[in-house]
Amino acid sequence: MNISDSELIAASLEKEGLVKMDMIDADVVVFNTCSVRKHAEDRAVARLREAKAHKRKRGIVIAAGCLSQHIGTRLLEDKICDIAVGPYESPNIAQIIREFLKDNSRNLFISSEKDDFAGRLHPSLIMRPEREHWHRFVTITHGCENFCTYCIVPHVRGPLISFNSEEIIDFIKQLPRSGVFEVTLLGQNVNQFGQDNGDISFCQLLERVSTIPGIEKINFMTSHPKDFNPDIIRQIANNNTIARSIHLPLQSGSDEILKRMNRGYNVKHYIELIDSIRQAGDIAITTDLIVGFPGETEEQHKESMALIKEIGYDDAYMYAYSPREGTVSAKYDMQLSKETKNRRLTELITMQREITVSRLDNLIGKxxxxxxxxxxxxxxxxxxxxxxxxxxxxxxxxxxxxxxxxxxxxxxxxxxxxxxxxx
Ligand code: SF4
Missing domain, CATH: 2.40.50.140 (Nucleic acid-binding proteins)
Structure with a gap:
């Protein structure tokens, strides 16, 4: 999501005639920041301080993204950036700089009012992506209102906003002209697409994108087990332009912990989804896992480990729980020690690595x-x-x-x- 937002920021600056260059010589330095984990925030603050020290005499330092939405006022008070811009304004950065240069009267842009949300599907944003010229991220929803108790995203990205399906289709139809044949449909929970505005379902959107001439590979992320449904699995199984891979975050294998995370599903439901995916053929399954959630007992950790082993993921993103200021679980009692969290994480990573390799071994000859x-x-x-x-x-x-x-x-x-x- 941040790579996609950074592309929007770059498009906005380039349209205004700015040219990309090293930070040392630049007149404008933009950091697009992440708040999901404390470590990411700390690194962003350190980089901003460093940039501000370089730019003391000349130049503008901008903190963009979720960190600004979260603590933009503090960043400005501490004078470690000149302008703080939340995710709603990513495509408007050039305009914001222009206004700031006129009179310096406003430097905080962190509204999360729907009317202030800057669209992401404008034809002028169709430029040749620098990193992978054949691939384009296409945001289909912004924000999330699931409020998993550990997650900062709903607090910094605001409520679910689904983009209009016709605009998404029109946008993607124009991409093959610039050599793009692969797209990744993005959203915090893509399976909720259309739920807020009565548009077509995510599954129908996938089907429509798959018929666009010139689009040969479609990826999507992220799915949520409470909204993921067998129609999507059937769509993947019957459609060879949709990548045969599903990222389905489990987070924990303990029903009690899932409940306290406010995830909205239990282990039984999750296993049923995995069984349906496996029945549909060779589809890679990856996941996200958090160890050391507040109050997680040794027994619950073992329950998770056993379930993860049973499912046999192709790969997993694994983290020790990181309390985020402003979230519900940061206030929970029974925060676990760093040692316990790290030990559980090491156990999990060691086990998952073995599973990953054995899944890869099974592919030989295919x-x-x-x-x-x-x-x-x-x-x-x-x-x-x-x-x-x-x-x-x-x-x-x-x-x-x-x-x-x-x-x-x-x-x-x-x-x-x-x-x-x-x-
Ligand atoms: S679904 Fe939960 S974890 Fe994912 S972005 Fe929304 S609140 Fe965060």
Whole structure:
């Protein structure tokens, strides 16, 4: 989501005639920040301080994104940025700078009123993406109103706003003209698309995007087990332009903890979804996991470990619980010690690594399509990319292969890296 917002910020600045350059020489420095974890906030504050020290005499330092929404007033009071801009205003940064330069009268832009929300699907934002010229993130919803008790997102990104499906379709239809054939539909909970404005469902949106000429691979993130449904699984199974990979955050394998996280599903429901996905064929399943939620007992941690082992995820993003100021769970009793959280996290990572490798081993001899993304860091005669099940793989190739689709046959696993050959 932040990469996508940064692209909007860059488009806004470039339209105004600004040119990208090193921070030392720049007149304007923008940091697009994240608040999801304390560590990310601390790093952003340190980088802002460093930039502000460089720019004491000349230049503007802007804190954009969720950190500004969260503590923008404090950042300005502490004089570690000149302007604080929340996520609602990301596409308007150039205009904000222009006004600031006129009279310096306003430097805080953190409204979360729906009327102040700047749209993300304007045709002028269709520029050739710098990083991967064939791929484009397309935001379909902004914000979230699920209020999981540990999560800062609803507090900083505001309520769910689904974008109009016709505008999304029109936007994506224009992308192949600039060489884009892969899109990632983005939202905090994409499965809630349309629930706030009575538009078509997420599943219907997926189907419509899959019929757009020139779009060959569609990814989406993130799903939520309480809103994910079998229609989406059927859509993936029957449609070869949709990536065969589902990211379905479990967070905890204990019903008691899920309840206190306000996740809105239980283990039984989650397992039923996994069973339906597995029945639909070879679809990679990844997840997010939090260990050391306040009050998590050793027994509940073991319950989670057992469930994670039973499901056998292809991969997982694993974190120790990080209390975020302003969230409900930050005020819960029984916050666990750093040692306990880190020990549980190490146990989980060790187990998941073994599962990941064994899942990869099972793929040897199988074939699937891959989009080549880059030349391998270790070997100039090898390239790596993401397959249509969003697994990273390495194969023989050259720079000319970047941004092209091949079929790969898996030959071996080295460490946690999958190797194959073009067929
Ligand atoms: S669904 Fe829960 S975890 Fe995800 S963004 Fe919304 S509140 Fe946060």
């Amino acid at each position: 074939k699937e399509k891959i989009v080549v993304e880059r030349v391998s860091r270790k070997n100039d005669n090898e390239v790596s990319g993401k397959t249509f099940s969003n697994r990273q793989a390495v194969l023989a190739g050259s720079r000319d292969d970047i941004g092209k689709i091949f079929t790969i046959e898996y030959e071996k696993v080295n460490g946690a890296t999958l190797y194959g050959k073009k067929v």
